[in-house]
Amino acid sequence: MSLSHALLGLLAASPATGYDLAREFERDFGRYAWQAGHASIYPELGKLAARELVQVVDEGPRGSKTYDITPAGREELRQWLLRPPGSGVVRNSHVLRMFLIPVLDEDDQRAMLAAIEEQATAAAAELRVVLSTIPPSDGSPRSELGRLAAEFGLAQYEATRAWARRTLDGLGGSATRTPARGPRASVR
Amino acid sequence: MSLSHALLGLLAASPATGYDLAREFERDFGRYAWQAGHASIYPELGKLAARELVQVVDEGPRGSKTYDITPAGREELRQWLLRPPGSGVVRNSHVLRMFLIPVLDEDDQRAMLAAIEEQATAAAAELRVVLSTIPPSDGSPRSELGRLAAEFGLAQYEATRAWARRTLDGLGGSATRTPARGPRASVR
DNA sequence: TTTCGACATGTCAATACTGACATGTCGAAG
DNA sequence: CTTCGACATGTCAGTATTGACATGTCGAAA
Numbered sequence: 001m002s003l004s005h006a007l008l009g010l011l012a013a014s015p016a017t018g019y020d021l022a023r024e025f026e027r028d029f030g031r032y033a034w035q036a037g038h039a040s041i042y043p044e045l046g047k048l049a050a051r052e053l054v055q056v057v058d059e060g061p062r063g064s065k066t067y068d069i070t071p072a073g074r075e076e077l078r079q080w081l082l083r084p085p086g087s088g089v090v091r092n093s094h095v096l097r098m099f100l101i102p103v104l105d106e107d108d109q110r111a112m113l114a115a116i117e118e119q120a121t122a123a124a125a126e127l128r129v130v131l132s133t134i135p136p137s138d139g140s141p142r143s144e145l146g147r148l149a150a151e152f153g154l155a156q157y158e159a160t161r162a163w164a165r166r167t168l169d170g171l172g173g174s175a176t177r178t179p180a181r182g183p184r185a186s187v188r
Numbered sequence: 189m190s191l192s193h194a195l196l197g198l199l200a201a202s203p204a205t206g207y208d209l210a211r212e213f214e215r216d217f218g219r220y221a222w223q224a225g226h227a228s229i230y231p232e233l234g235k236l237a238a239r240e241l242v243q244v245v246d247e248g249p250r251g252s253k254t255y256d257i258t259p260a261g262r263e264e265l266r267q268w269l270l271r272p273p274g275s276g277v278v279r280n281s282h283v284l285r286m287f288l289i290p291v292l293d294e295d296d297q298r299a300m301l302a303a304i305e306e307q308a309t310a311a312a313a314e315l316r317v318v319l320s321t322i323p324p325s326d327g328s329p330r331s332e333l334g335r336l337a338a339e340f341g342l343a344q345y346e347a348t349r350a351w352a353r354r355t356l357d358g359l360g361g362s363a364t365r366t367p368a369r370g371p372r373a374s375v376r
Numbered sequence: 377t378t379t380c381g382a383c384a385t386g387t388c389a390a391t392a393c394t395g396a397c398a399t400g401t402c403g404a405a406g
Numbered sequence: 407c408t409t410c411g412a413c414a415t416g417t418c419a420g421t422a423t424t425g426a427c428a429t430g431t432c433g434a435a436a
Contacts, residue, residue, distance in 0.1 A: 163343045
């Protein structure tokens, strides 16, 4: 279960309330890495606190509680990050949609690929703006974390855009409307 | 819930048994797009059959049941694919790990980035081999589906490799061991 | 001073998913 | 003719996640 590690990671960068964390999950972090709503964040923070991997370091107005990672939490996070990347959860409905494009007829394929290209271009442009507002390197993990996320996202969007363009171009001439079906081929 | 659409998509390419589908989820399909085990696939096929989006078209040895998509299922799938890509599930523990690199100290960062670069290089090489075994274009959705997946995966791995290299190089000289912490900055 | 939007946390029922357990069959190699 | 690995499907308890409901506060602008 990676929500706990996502929370530990964000808290390792700097203390935050559950509300802060929920907002970050709505931004890049949740767009590329791991999405979660407040309904799963608050209970998880409670569990992490019970395991003493995080702790409440401040209580503010409106009953807000600021959490910080503990040394034990930091160690747990480090172990998880350094663990060789074997299996892991991968579930991405956007990628799923891309993979299924070939089952559409050519007109629909073109429409979808064009939409993907457009969306990737727009998202990349947006990230470039974001990146320009982050100082190149001040050495602190707080801005580093955001910059890394943005740079990774930008690279992915660029790759997606180029792939969509290439695939769209490759569609070129052939006008097969409903291609033949055959026995199952390994999706590989 | 996208598992149903993943199944519809695979069945739209060609009929298959639950066992076939489970195997495909273990390959590229599950590595990039949507992972699922047989314990969720079999019940879901049952539900799809109850909704008449798929149907059993053949029963073979060992009690195997071959499913195919129905016209209604095809329409449902098309609607889902053509729906403008607003929100969707994104959950990827590999990407999560990458995003959290900055919370490590520099030695650990270097180690992780090197491992990521290596792994992405190896995965890309593997995919290149796979791609060379798929005929360039025979127009049928069965091989197209696999080729698209492989091409997309290759593009992503290349982007990841380059990003890891760049980030590793950017780490360069500075020897900050435990960078200062500060108030929460938006991860953006 | 009222009003309203952002802040802030929570619960809960329904749904989805995982890992383990369970069962059985077919075909090929020895 | 036996053995064994791949084929093949299922269930189930425990866990994770979602979407809706619920509640209340602070600060700024009108």
